[in-house]
Amino acid sequence: INAEYGAIHLDRTVNEAFKFNKEEHLLPVLGLVEKELEGLPAEKKLTGVEKQQAPFHTHHTPKLVALLADNIGCKVDEILGFDLCLADYTPAGFCGLNNEFLMAPRQDNLVNAWAGLRALADFKTASSSTAAVLCLYDHEEVGSQSAHGAGTELTNLVLRRISENKIELCIPQSFLRSADQVHAVHPNY
Numbered sequence: 001i002n003a004e005y006g007a008i009h010l011d012r013t014v015n016e017a018f019k020f021n022k023e024e025h026l027l028p029v030l031g032l033v034e035k036e037l038e039g040l041p042a043e044k045k046l047t048g049v050e051k052q053q054a055p056f057h058t059h060h061t062p063k064l065v066a067l068l069a070d071n072i073g074c075k076v077d078e079i080l081g082f083d084l085c086l087a088d089y090t091p092a093g094f095c096g097l098n099n100e101f102l103m104a105p106r107q108d109n110l111v112n113a114w115a116g117l118r119a120l121a122d123f124k125t126a127s128s129s130t131a132a133v134l135c136l137y138d139h140e141e142v143g144s145q146s147a148h149g150a151g152t153e154l155t156n157l158v159l160r161r162i163s164e165n166k167i168e169l170c171i172p173q174s175f176l177r178s179a180d181q182v183h184a185v186h187p188n189y
Helices: 048-053 064-070 108-124 154-162 168-173
Strands: 092-095 101-103
Touching: 154 168
Parallel strands: none
Antiparallel strands: 092 101
16 A cells, blocks of 8 residues: 555545645546447547537537437537536435434535525515525635625625615614534545
8 A cells, every 4th residue: 555545544644735626536437438448449539620620519428418418308419518517416314323313415505505595485574674685605604705705795785785874773683694514424535
């Protein structure tokens, strides 16, 4: 076993030096490369101008493009482009001696986004001066100063405009709920 390949019991610093990149290190596996395994000749790789002039569907695995076409009900050559986001669809389940633990994928801010949106849809105003606001951030961490982060001034600017610059009077009469999930064991690490 080589310590360079992540054997933590041989090198305790392996996780400090390794930079995990989800796009490079978690590539989806679609299946086996049949032609190489069966000893069949590989298809010619297109280069430069040939690739630019070739139809879009020829840039991808034919079986994948055929599967997409079949699922959306079109012909392969009608697919002009696609961007796939893969998600774990394993159902949730309970575990533990008394079924006290919930084991489920997708426990992230989307759960709270759904619950918040449902609450906002069900909200009934007490008066015409009452407003309900739901803030959903792409970078939901409060300290995130990114353009989409919860630590930016955008929320304050929007609340100021909604309150007609009376935010100082509105905040003491308001309540805030912040929610998130946590993983005891994360399957990706």
